[in-house]
Amino acid sequence: MRETTLTVNGETHTLDVDPATPLLYVLRNDLGLRGPRFGCGLAQCGTCTVLMDGRPIRSCILPVSRTRGGITTLEGLPEDGKLHPVQQAWIEEQVPQCGFCQNGQILTAAAMLDANPNPSDDEIRRGMNPILCRCMTYFRIQSAVKRAAAAMAETEADR
């Protein structure tokens, strides 16, 4: 064991865990976070997604010792107590069914819109493609991404 320092949702934690431990288990079992969940452990489905310095990564395969930069989980996405526009759009579009994969969908959408505020339909499909949903809520997810993009553009215009 050796001490590992992690910044998660703006808070710094020092933990005594095996450095090879995948980040997912530290987030869930040591820090009590519920956003990232185990789906495959193979970086194939995206259920475990978190943001590392704003970019989506698969926490199920990333050793905690290899974490570089601040981690944001679904819980850390709201700012100033206000839901992220992507989260808001997810509620307005009533996207989830079981909801188990939506952590990865929401974080991937937020990162995508951060890099490309006005994606085309094709860009949304390609950008979201790595995140699987077995309730098959893809149709509503894509609508919600568009809704979030529009809401963010409006907020930007108001500034």
Next chain:
Amino acid sequence: MSGGRDMNAIDRALERWEGTASRRDFLKSSGLFVFGLSAPGAAGEGLAAQPAADGPYPDPDFLQLDSWLVVHEDGSATFYVGKTDGGQGTGTATRQMMCDELDLAFDRATVVMGRTDLTVDQGGSGGSDAIERDAMVGRRIAAEARRVLLEMASERFGAPVEELRVSEGVISLGSDPSRTVTYGELIGGRRFDVALTGANINQTAGVASIKPVQDLKLVGQSIPRYDIPAKVDGSFEWAVDVNLPGMVHARNVRPPFAGATLTGVDESSVSGMPGFLRVVREGNYVAVVCEREEQAIEAAEGLAVTWEKPATAPFPASDDLFDYLRSAEPEPNLGGRWAAEVEGDPDAALASAATVVEAAYDVPFQGHTAIGPAHALADPSDGQMTIYTNDMKPYSHRTGIAEFLGLAPERVRVIWMEGPQLYGRTAADDAGFEAAYLAKELGRPVRVQWMRHEETAWDTKGPAFAIDLRGGLDADGNLVALDYRGRIANYAHVGYNQARTVLIAQLMGLRPERPAPGGAGGPDAMYHVPNRREETRAVRLPLVFETPLRTGNLRDPNGPQITFAAESFIDELAAAADADPVEFRLRLLRRATDDDEIFRRARSVAVVEAAAKAYGWDARPSPARVGSGRLLTGRGIAYAYRARTTVAVIAEVEVDRETGQVRVPRMVCAHDCGLVINPDGLENTIQGNLLHGISRTLYEEVRFDTEKVTSVDWRTHPTLTHRDTPERIDVVVVNGDPNPDRPDLPPYGAGEPSHKPVPAAIANAVHDATGVRIRRLPLRPERVLAELEAAGV
């Protein structure tokens, strides 16, 4: 359940309840702690309090109003529902229906679902019956509560009930609206003490009548689902999230070959690993338990285990499966639902038909492959057993685990919490049994979670089908004979949480008295065919138990397989008759004029017509003239009913003749499920059904060689992704009832029917686009390309 109920225990519990401030307070005052299973909703709720750790956990009595509905002092209410919500919003819809009958605002109620110690046994989920059957009981209970509250107000005001008005939990006097009393003031925190009647839980009722449909205010509204905000902000607590003090983690070690026998375990290979606690072994079941989750994963991977392969191959390879199904002797016809159904004289009619069409269809095993693998936590504290699980049938989970462990059912309780989908997979949640077994062995809370390769290879499978069809047309192109013969690889269907058929029991060597061959009827269509035979027989694969090809219920069990064959074949017959596929179907539906008590024929015609209209269907025979470009386009229709719901689906496809890739840019679904409770929730459910159907049509197949399943992850078992999503989906809600305004219009199930026709609609569209009929699922690019090349397209 009434037979096994411990009346004394219930009486004792109710006695303690008597006179306490509320059900929640009752639980608190019994020295209980409120556990963090929050039911989102009205302030001050979170009724999911944990009863005494020392148990017992008697069944709530469904003949008592108080078991179903509690009014709190603040006038809010909690509904106790013995169902589970798999993500289709049945909790929200049930709350809408009950609030409507009770005359309470939607946001003044919460729903507690699927806790065997708190909610009456409505069986959990299955069969898309939550709204159709169980929420109708809820409506009657809520109506009865309202009746009792009105009587109490009548007494208080000294005025007859007829002179009272009710609005959102407030009763007022019609002649003097300033005189009001709230539900909370009338009964808040106290028991109704009203007995209900009913020979079984589904018939439970009070004396009050439910409202006419026209008087319902919340029903029919797209009220947002109560569970979604917490699922979006990360605060939702799932079954995977429960974390108890002293909890440890287990992982299973599965046989590397189907039917393998465990010959040795070298515990020293992992005993030095950090956090190692135990290797548990019984028969061919092996698990490793460690302090931390990642330690358990590493130890399970590192455990040195030796296995012996079975003497004979457990099954043919997946490429040889259909030859096997057609050549093997099927199991004896057992009568009942196994008997061939025959009308008229199909053989004679075929012999004299002007045209005979024959075709053979194949559907492989398909898995559930939930996005998150099986998981459960079992807590053996104080000699009881509490299981936290997403098992969709918590009541049979409880009795199954009690039997498996040799515990009295009163000492076992199951707390259902949400998880990754259900669709039949969690009707026999293997992980709950494993967690309970390991918790009993270790004497501390054990959490089990499967790995991806286990879930994809070892979850329960929808059975493979080989279906042979013959149809005869007369000289006018009318279908006069239909002969349907199915062979189904479903010899030992896994039941609902049976102590002898869950995977751990099989691996430990337990066996049911006899295998339970899964039955299947013929096509679900209202077509009038004067001469018809339908027969389905089960075929046994060499390995019956301990097999990764365990068959269980998969969304609309058997429906997509049967309907793929049946509705593809209807298109083949339409083509042989040179008829438009929609017109051909309508002709078949209208050839008889009789109808059943739920007007299924009229409602079938209505959905076929509505789908065609919404799509803008131009009548012509299929196939279209095949284009010359790289992308070939076409459209196809399929129709079916499931139970009392009718549905027609039209798919538009693009087939890439260079790659064989099929895409579905547009879908139309016309759907008649009677009374619609929540239109947006219904639309979401139908969209999911359609896309899940596209996935099963284009991609999903469980592959195996003669030793093991080789579909073990998302690369070897692909699924639909964002890229495949249709650009347009039109859901047309039809009410084809001859009197759509009748006050007793019932709701019918919607969780599965629109899944059923999707494979056939897509295959028919591919034929329309290319002139090539593909009779084997899935339509993966390599198969489509090979078929196109073979046909010279």
